[in-house]
């Protein structure tokens with residue numbers, strides 16, 4: 014029986030294992046803190062991003078910078094709060110100049126993300142952007158082909174169950190390409206997730222509505 018205490022303990026043990034293994038010692042980083050994860054480790058919905066940026070490195074919490082503010086709005090638009098979901102990244106340490114993670118960096122760090130997913134065992138994982146999507150689905154397809162289509166990821170390890178994955182655009186991409194079309198696409202991806210989770214689809218502000 015999976016109790017909240019057991020899940021929290023498993024997550025703490027995994028974090029300690031990550032810190033002992035320190036896979037990031039094998040590549041160049043620009044980090045001051047390990048940005049492990051945030052939110053409810055018993056959540057039904059998990060978001061996976063790429064890697065911490067400067068703000069996240071400073072605070073030790075994922076998605077707290079500009080992209081994080083937009084992610085918060087996306088979560089709120091779904092009728093949820095940040096405390097009700099779990100948020101993690103593929104890389105737990107900040108890459109220099111916010112570089113896109115290399116395939117070797119992903120290979121070294123992804124096993125810890127897979128284990129995070131196995132522990133949370135959410136109903137749905139939303140992957141934000143290509144590195145996160147590729148880390149889970151192992152595909153070389155483009156984001157425009159992957160987004161909006163359900164996929165499945167089964168974390169390696171005992172007693173793991175398949176998790177539904179919805180790839181969507183990274184909020185940082187959305188901030189750079191803040192077009193009505195991109196916002197509509199992300200919102201339609203999130204609406205599919207809401208339907209899967211049985212969340213109320215009632216009238217809510219669309220992602221980023223009312224912003225400049």
Ligand code: URA
Nearest residue numbers: 062063064065075076
């Ligand atoms: N972008 C990410 O992918 N993750 C963060 O935590 C912040 C920005």
